[in-house]
Amino acid sequence: MTDSPTDHYPDVESVPTTPGWHLVRAPVTTDLNGMEVTLWVHVLQGAEPGPTLTVMSGLHGNEWHHLHAFKALRDGLTPDGLRGRLLLVPVANQVSFGPLRRHLNDDSDNADANRAFPAGATRHTWLAEQIATAVAERVLAHTDYMLDFHLGMWGATLGSTIVGTDFSDPLVRDQCRDLAFAFGTPMIYRSKVVAHFPGPRSSHGYAGEILRVPSCGSMLGGAGFDRDEERGWTEANARGVRNVLGYLGMTDEALVLPERFLVYETVQRVNPRVGGLLAPARLPERFGREVTADEVLGHVVSPYTLEPIETLRAPFDGYLAYWARDYPLRPGDWAYCVIPADHPATEWVEAPELVAPTVIPRRAAAPSKGRP
Structure with a gap:
């Protein structure tokens, strides 16, 4: 079963367990111009039980080329043979996406939604913080694994998978590493996402350090290039998600990996x-x-x-x-x-043997200080 595009639910918890695609339309706040700021989540409920994978992008409004891959996933994936649940968030930050800007156009102290996750800091009611908090509480609190896409803006293209290496839980570190290999992009940027700014106030830092949710991110692609080249990046990103579904045991799909990877840290x-x-x-x-x-x-x-x-x-x-x-x-x-x-951390490595992981129990986020 797949819901009609006009049917939607107010939150992920309300989505039925009926196999098929379902749509969540979660209100966040109302802007000065009367626009309702909304978080849209496409939920694919599998035919069998299993883990939950969140695939997200659009925290930065000028990074939009992922939408082609997300559309291909929405059109191509079905509940048949899927174990568990896929949460697809095509535009996490609609306020920045409207004018195609990285940041929100306001006078707050923090206009970057990917620097505003509620990692124990005092909460404010600025738009960026409300948007990031909605993603954290309405989506990430219900997921076991996360892929967050940050592709190049128009005119510039990036080419790697990014993965955190300094989470305090070694199980999280290991599963993040394996997620990055499973995604299959031949270049992997190993980054200290907790120690370096913005730390656990980014999506990856928050997911891994606060919630114990393993993650990695695709930075493969950009806009404004040759159509065949862009199509190749789109196909590689969609293929990467399918690889991860296979690695997690959510499907029986075989992983398609390069013979070797360029791994680097700086x-x-x-x-x-x-x-x-x-x-x-x-x-x-x-x-x-x-x-x-x-x-x-x-x-x-x-x-x-x-x-x-x-x-x-x-x-x-x-x-x-x-x-x-x-x-x-x-x-x-x-x-x-x-x-x-x-650099001693720059090396070519062969594709490793990957085994489906055991889901790490999520940690409930501690209440933030101040106003939600």
């Missing part, structure tokens, strides 16, 4: 200090391409004098982690990023 961004038009030295680019120290990656051209005003160079020998097409840049905008080849 990068250096090569982004402009001045604003202008990015003129790449090479297109198309390729994730993981070897670059040499001082290699010219691109130039920034003044839109007024039409002369080059900055040259972007590889800082050392390494591998290309992300890149961009020709597009207008402000200082610090996304252009290039290089993985150091000689």
Whole structure:
């Protein structure tokens, strides 16, 4: 059974156990313009019992290219053969998605919804915090595993899976690592998501450290590129979700993995200090391409004098982690990023043997101080 698009439930708890797709429309708050801020969750209830996987994106409103992969999953997955439940959140932050901006356009102290999860901090009623709290309490509190997508904005593309390495629970750390391998993107960025800003106030930090929910995130893809290239990123992201469903034992689907992975823990961004038009030295680019120290990656051209005003160079020998097409840049905008080849944590590894994990009991989040 699949609900009509006009049928919806107020929260995940209200969704029936009837196999099929169901829709949750959970109100969050009302904005000044009268718009109801809402969290939409597509729930696929499987035909058999099993764990719950949340697949989410859109905490940053300018990262939207995942929607193609999410649409393919919504159209292609059925309850037949699914053990457990899939929670699909295509747009976690509709307020930022409307104007296609990373942050909310308000005067709060914190306008980034992925820096506002309720990890024991005093709660405020700013929009970003209400949105992040709704995701935490209405979705993550009911999940066993999470995939959170943060793809490149228009003009820039990222190429890795990101995974936390410093959760206090070793079981969470191990299952996060295996989720990243199971997703199947050939490049894996191992990051200290708890120790580094914003710590447990990000989706990954909150899920792993506060709730003990293993997670990883796809950063594969961007918008504004060759259609075949974009289609390949979309297919790889959808394939990654199917891989994870298979790894978790939620389906019998076989994992499709590369022969080896480039695993790394540090990068250096090569982004402009001045604003202008990015003129790449090479297109198309390729994730993981070897670059040499001082290699010219691109130039920034003044839109007024039409002369080059900055040259972007590889800082050392390494591998290309992300890149961009020709597009207008402000200082610090996304252009290039290089993985150091000689760093001790940079290595090529073979695909590991992956065994379906045992679900880790979720930890209830401690009540936050202040107003919810």
